[in-house]
Amino acid sequence: MSYQVLARKWRPQTFAEVVGQGATAETLKNAISQNRIAHAYLFAGARGVGKTTTARILAKALNCRQGPTVNPCNDCASCREVTSGQSIDVLEIDAASNRGIDEIRELRESVKYRAARDRYKVFIIDEVHMLTTEAFNALLKTLEEPPAHVVFILATTELHKVPGTILSRCQHFNFRAISYREIFERLALIASEEQVRIEERALSAIARASEGSLRDGESLLDQAISLCGQEVKEEQVRDLLGVVPQQLLEEVADAVIDRDSKRVLALVDQVLTSGRNPQQLVRELMGHFRNLLMVKIAGKDPQLVAVPAEDLDRLQTVSAQLSEEDVTRFFQILVATDGELRGSSYPRLHLELGLVRMVQAKRLAALEELLAAFSGDTLPGNPEPPATAGPSRSAPSPPSAIFQDSSPPSPAAATTCLDGILEAVSNESPMVASMLGHAWDATVSGDSLRVRFATGRRGSCELLQAPENLEVIARASAELEGRPLKVTLLVEEDQAPPQAPTPAKVPPPAEVIPPEDQIERQESKRILEDKRVQSFLEVFQVQEKPEVRKLK
Numbered sequence: 192m193s194y195q196v197l198a199r200k201w202r203p204q205t206f207a208e209v210v211g212q213g214a215t216a217e218t219l220k221n222a223i224s225q226n227r228i229a230h231a232y233l234f235a236g237a238r239g240v241g242k243t244t245t246a247r248i249l250a251k252a253l254n255c256r257q258g259p260t261v262n263p264c265n266d267c268a269s270c271r272e273v274t275s276g277q278s279i280d281v282l283e284i285d286a287a288s289n290r291g292i293d294e295i296r297e298l299r300e301s302v303k304y305r306a307a308r309d310r311y312k313v314f315i316i317d318e319v320h321m322l323t324t325e326a327f328n329a330l331l332k333t334l335e336e337p338p339a340h341v342v343f344i345l346a347t348t349e350l351h352k353v354p355g356t357i358l359s360r361c362q363h364f365n366f367r368a369i370s371y372r373e374i375f376e377r378l379a380l381i382a383s384e385e386q387v388r389i390e391e392r393a394l395s396a397i398a399r400a401s402e403g404s405l406r407d408g409e410s411l412l413d414q415a416i417s418l419c420g421q422e423v424k425e426e427q428v429r430d431l432l433g434v435v436p437q438q439l440l441e442e443v444a445d446a447v448i449d450r451d452s453k454r455v456l457a458l459v460d461q462v463l464t465s466g467r468n469p470q471q472l473v474r475e476l477m478g479h480f481r482n483l484l485m486v487k488i489a490g491k492d493p494q495l496v497a498v499p500a501e502d503l504d505r506l507q508t509v510s511a512q513l514s515e516e517d518v519t520r521f522f523q524i525l526v527a528t529d530g531e532l533r534g535s536s537y538p539r540l541h542l543e544l545g546l547v548r549m550v551q552a553k554r555l556a557a558l559e560e561l562l563a564a565f566s567g568d569t570l571p572g573n574p575e576p577p578a579t580a581g582p583s584r585s586a587p588s589p590p591s592a593i594f595q596d597s598s599p600p601s602p603a604a605a606t607t608c609l610d611g612i613l614e615a616v617s618n619e620s621p622m623v624a625s626m627l628g629h630a631w632d633a634t635v636s637g638d639s640l641r642v643r644f645a646t647g648r649r650g651s652c653e654l655l656q657a658p659e660n661l662e663v664i665a666r667a668s669a670e671l672e673g674r675p676l677k678v679t680l681l682v683e684e685d686q687a688p689p690q691a692p693t694p695a696k697v698p699p700p701a702e703v704i705p706p707e708d709q710i711e712r713q714e715s716k717r718i719l720e721d722k723r724v725q726s727f728l729e730v731f732q733v734q735e736k737p738e739v740r741k742l743k
């Protein structure tokens with residue numbers, strides 16, 4: 192028998208075997224068992240997450256000789272032909288190579304004829320977003336008046352390119368990226384069934400490199416097996432993937448945390464001479480700091496942190512030395528460095544500069560701790576102590592924060608709805624929910640949802656800004672409110688959670704408001720006279736008269 196690649200050999204043939212798409216599979220199974228089949232489905236999601244696989248299982252479920260059934264037999268002629276891609280009633284069309292009007296016209300013609308043998312004629316149109324405008328219009332006509340025996344399953348990796356007119360005719364399913372843990376477990380199962388022994392760290396490196404695509408994971412495992420045979424070792428896999436050894440990554444991170452620039456540079460040399468490139472190191476450091484942040488936020492949850500279970504304790508020890516702000520700063524520097532490296536003629540220089548900047552960022556954080564020693568008193572002339580959100584932290588915001596614009600309190604009409612959203616989000620992604628749990632407030636007003644975080648939670652807020660996380664929140668809030676909402680996440684400089692306004696805070700209507708610049712001058716004076724600022728100036732021996740500026 193000829194060799195079959197793992198991705199094909201291990202294509203799930205039943206709903207139960209599909210990994211990580213539970214909600215979608217359940218809904219489809221219910222539709223089948225209740226005989227409520229839609230005329231058109233749209234499967235959206237990244238590549239290699241099970242869209243085509245699920246489309247084929249659905250087609251079999253509809254056409255199986257013993258069906259329609261949620262458990263197609265995989266044995267009758269109808270099922271077998273779908274598996275081998277030779278069914279005359281289940282047609283797969285790749286819209287990427289059949290983009291035009293002619294193909295869709297042809298399709299419209301063939302839609303008219305009944306299935307040759309099976310119950311349904313099923314059209315699976317892959318990468319549907321690639322169709323031309325005319326082809327979309329033609330498809331739309333078919334979707335508007337579908338014959339009873341036809342089912343369309345459209346699949347796309349780029350949902351935003353599918354016209355709304357098509358979307359509104361389809362029942363829409365989002366296919367999630369497969370989590371690190373799910374990929375890890377599926378590959379472990381496949382390896383053991385294939386009689387391949389693979390080190391846990393090697394498997395972990397593959398699962399991480401797959402970035403949410405199970406097909407990529409299976410292809411990488413294929414390559415590892417053809418390189419190593421039935422015994423797969425971590426080192427060979429790391430060479431294959433071109434990834435920096437975990438231990439070296441940890442050493443670089445440790446040197447940054449210890450503020451040891453010299454060691455950092457020596458390690459860079461070691462990484463580069465071992466044949467890795469600067470960009471790889473930067474990307475992997477991002478992954479490493481992401482893991483540290485995850486451990487910090489969510490604890491040692493093996494579902495959320497992309498490392499082998501045995502490494503979790505060590506991560507936790509390291510993460511305890513960092514604040515969320517430290518890690519956020521590191522991220523920002525790594526992202527900037529990644530950008531600079533692209534197309535740079537001096538990649539090594541950029542890499543070294545970036546890492547030294549990280550060492551300095553950690554110094555800056557130490558400076559903030561020093562400043563914290565001066566804090567504790569209220570500002571002179573300030574009627575109330577400045578409000579701080581959340582538990583007190585070692586690093587306060589610099590004094591200039593008092594000057595920062597704070598947004599007005601939310602209008603009375605807005606609703607606070609954090610709990611509801613948290614619940615809806617946690618159904619879809621516990622990780623997003625755990626980060627969102629760090630917000631102190633969420634309000635809906637008009638067509639937007641505003642979620643606010645205290646400064647100490649900047650890390651959670653920034654991680655949530657990733658498009659896929661925003662999308663989860665948007666979906667949950669849309670579900671909750673019954674209409675789409677625009678999601679905005681913001682960090683508010685040291686604001687207290689909203690309270691009912693006390694009468695004292697509301698100025699009497701008759702009060703005369705001094706002109707803007709007068710306020711600024713007063714505040715300027717107040718800041719310069721502040722004890723903390725004074726001792727700062729003293730410690731750092733500032734000679735000139737400092738200028739007070741408003742941060743935007």
Ligand SMILES: Nc1ncnc2c1ncn2[C@@H]1O[C@H](COP(=O)(O)OP(=O)(O)O)[C@@H](O)[C@H]1O
Binds near residue numbers: 197201
């Ligand atoms: N959710 C999944 N569960 C199990 N295997 C999967 C899953 N997604 C992808 N695979 C593996 O990857 C291969 C390609 O998946 P496919 O369904 O074609 O992905 P796509 O989402 O790009 O259509 C499958 O044959 C299977 O081996």
Ligand SMILES: [Mg+2]
Binds near residue numbers: 239243317346
């Ligand atoms: Mg596909």
Ligand SMILES: [Zn+2]
Binds near residue numbers: 263265266268
């Ligand atoms: Zn069958």
